[in-house]
Amino acid sequence: MTEILCVVGARPNFMKIAPIMDAFARQPIAAKLLHTGQHYDPAMSESLFLQLGIPRPDINLEVGSASHAVQTANIMRAFEPVLDAERPRAVLVVGDVNSTLACALVAAKKNIKVIHVEAGLRSGDRAMPEEVNRVLTDQVSDLLYTTERSAQANLLREGIAPERIHFVGNVMIDTLLTHRRRAVPAEQTLGAAPSRRYAVVTLHRPSNVDNAQVLRGLLETLATIARDMDVIFPIHPRTQSTAAQHQLTPLLETPGIRLLPPQGYLEMLGLMSDATLVLTDSGGIQEETTALGVPCITVRDNTERPITITEGTNTLTGPHPDAILACVADVLTSGGKRGRTPEYWDGQAAVRIAAHLRAWLDGATPDMPA
Template structure:
């Protein structure tokens, strides 16, 4: 059976890669889990892995933070010797973080097939580093696993071959459904004195929202107005904490520590309204049937607008406030896209293993051996 490296660099990556790892290992593949260390919080790491039931990484590259160029270079320098050592038959990358692109680039240059999970998503906002990562990673990849039909449409419009493109469904929802019962058994609401449907949940972390003091002040103003209707709970992302301290926190917004995976799903599931700038939260609230307002000017997940519970409200405080007040009275209908059914990881594993086992196809290890013998 093939040896497959699965790469993760940030917390959302682990939610996405676990269903694929599980399905590959169930089919007998040798899976090497690589943590690039792009994002690493020692205080949150153990509880997060325990929440997901995820084994510890086989390799930790420890690349750390830095500018986009620094992170990309560090990940590539650390990952290239590992690819040379392990000689994998494929590399699976997920999502759109810097590690995703860096490892895809190393694998592609080494002649190792690349599979991109969560392929084809497009915001068309080139000010977002994630958009650059998405487009470049897709171009480097041999197999493109889209979570929704709009992703397939984007890939076709960009000229990819049909045999590269696969509508797989959403691996984030695989992880959500696999852990939902455990999440709902969490005591997080009791700990914070909350009642189901009696609070709003907010998240803020994107640089465009938290690094601009004027923009952050406007978003906090909007959250403060929502807090006049019901409590607003804001788990403090490490990136946001320092900015909030500088900006000053309005009355009515309650800061809580960063939540583990199960606690955060529980907070989402019981919220009356979620306000966010996170891509994953747009998907999770859709699967949970919870109204979500996305405080961004664009989204790479438009299916959550047309077939979910998400509303793209931009970053104008008055628009956010007006939409929130309307949704509190008349929430959007609950609906979820096709193939967000908990089996995306299985579909991805089946396609990847069939691709690697295709008759007449040389595996990277076979190709290198043939070249060596010819020399």
């Protein structure tokens, strides 16, 4: 019998599910892994499964990409018959992608328990599809595992019963600490040792790359940064396409800017570990740079991960060139923020989840650490 059906769908999910599947095997908890196929790049998905040692999915829905509404609907339609066949005791979802919400909704409507890992994070920006996914998934979840204590306050404010909320730490950091020694050295990814300090850049959010004026400002800022340090830019296909559409490609050809294709997890880990700074609009990278002690500039006006600012290495600048360049100057002159490791970002979050779930499945009412 399947006790827990675990769901992944897009790249951010893979780093979160890897330590969970490993911890479940050690408990043991009878778990199956379902991949919705939401991620647009099958080759990249395969690479991440291999690099992180994730078991091959037992089920792949292969839904592919589409608009948010169509993709969510397609996942729900494909997931329902799987639940009818598997009849798991609970469905576990991670993060905030469309697969997370779609599978949580189907399970809840079929009276199957829902477990949400990385619950309670809030940016306060309902224009972000991920924020909508987070809020709705938490509302239908029976167990909510949080990465930072501020998440509990968010959930309580939204009417979630306190006994459903459990602070366990950050499974993304479990993966980072497990694989840090295996990180691919930057010089191997780049083909040669960097000749000077460098920044790593990732940009993919619609608010940054779909608006030609905002994207132009960000690319012009990267060109300015490239005068003082190399800019290593694993470019998202969406970003590259939009830049070409609006005749911004020449900015990407500025000396000092080096474009790379999307990288595997171990390659990105190596690049970030040796970087002078990271400039991003990714949620997960805000967490990873805090764990690595590398200054991070987040080109968003909000973040759902406030602990990376209050305790970590993250600075929120928005997509505003003057603010970004001031932060870069601070990093170059004084080293920038270093921060400290947040509570329970110790590589044991998945172990805590598995221990709690084993007792919960056995009918106990387990206590979590204070």
